[in-house]
Every structure is written in structure tokens, then in C-alpha cells.
Amino acid sequence: MFGGKPDPKKVEQIMKKLNMKVQQIPAEEVIIKMKEKKIIISNPEIMLADMMGREVYQISGDVSESVLVNEDDVRMVMDKTGQDRDTVVKKLEELDNDLAKAIMELKGK
Structure with missing residues (x-):
């Protein structure tokens, strides 16, 4: 809007001048889930x-994206590698759902 990060206090003052009810919401993280990925906002100002x-x-706040994993893919990688679900999900997220690479890395090849 004005370049840089807007000051929440100034935004709140402007909104109050426009007769808008405004409040800050304390939060640690905001997650927006979409069909194939999620957007994670850490240290949010809401x-x-x-x-x-x-x-x-x-x-x-601090924005990052993560690819959502497909449950069928998770089960298939678990079957091929013998790894537990949490390990497989982390590896698939790390590798943007590259199944072949996940299987190879989890098998230690």
C-alpha cells in the first residue's frame, strides 16, 4: 500500500477515524488451506x-508455503519404505511431493 510494512497502530487509528470497529487478535500462526497447498503465516499481526x-x-507476518500431501501417496510411500506416517509426511513436504525421491531418501539410497 505505502511500501514497507504498515504500522498496525496507525492502521487501527485510521480505521477508527472512519468509524470502523477495530480490534487486534493475538495469534501465533495463521494457516490458509487450499486444495493443493497451504499458506503459513508465522508471527502474525491480525x-x-x-x-x-x-x-x-x-x-x-512471515509467510511460507507448504504443499499438501495426498493420503494415498503417504500410504504408498509408507508401504515402500516401512517408515511411519509422520516421517513420510515430513519428507514429502520437504520434497514438494516428489514420491520417487522421497522413497529413495527414506530407503537410504
Whole structure:
């Protein structure tokens, strides 16, 4: 909007001047799940504003993305490697769902 990271206090003051009800929401992490990936916002600053009867959330923070793993893929890699579910899920996320590479790495090849 103005370049750089907006100051939440200034945003809150501006919104109050426009007669918008505003509150900050304390949170440790925000996760937005989409069909094939999720967006993770760490150390979020969350503002909730009431705009004409609608709740509007403004979220800023440290953003990262993670590919969601398919349960069939997880089971298949578990069967091929003998590894537990948590280990397989972490490896698939690390490798962006590259099944062949995950199997090779988990088998130690």
C-alpha cells in the first residue's frame, strides 16, 4: 500500500477515524488451506474490522508455503519404505511431493 510494512497502530487509528470497529487478535500462526497447498503465516499481526456489518481480517507476518500431501501417496510411500506416517509426511513436504525421491531418501539410497 505505502511500501514497507504498515504500522498496525496507525492502521487501527485510521480505521477508527472512519468509524470502523477495530480490534487486534493475538495469534501465533495463521494457516490458509487450499486444495493443493497451504499458506503459513508465522508471527502474525491480525486486525479484525467491522465494515458495514461484515467482519474483515487483515493479516500480515512471515509467510511460507507448504504443499499438501495426498493420503494415498503417504500410504504408498509408507508401504515402500516401512517408515511411519509422520516421517513420510515430513519428507514429502520437504520434497514438494516428489514420491520417487522421497522413497529413495527414506530407503537410504
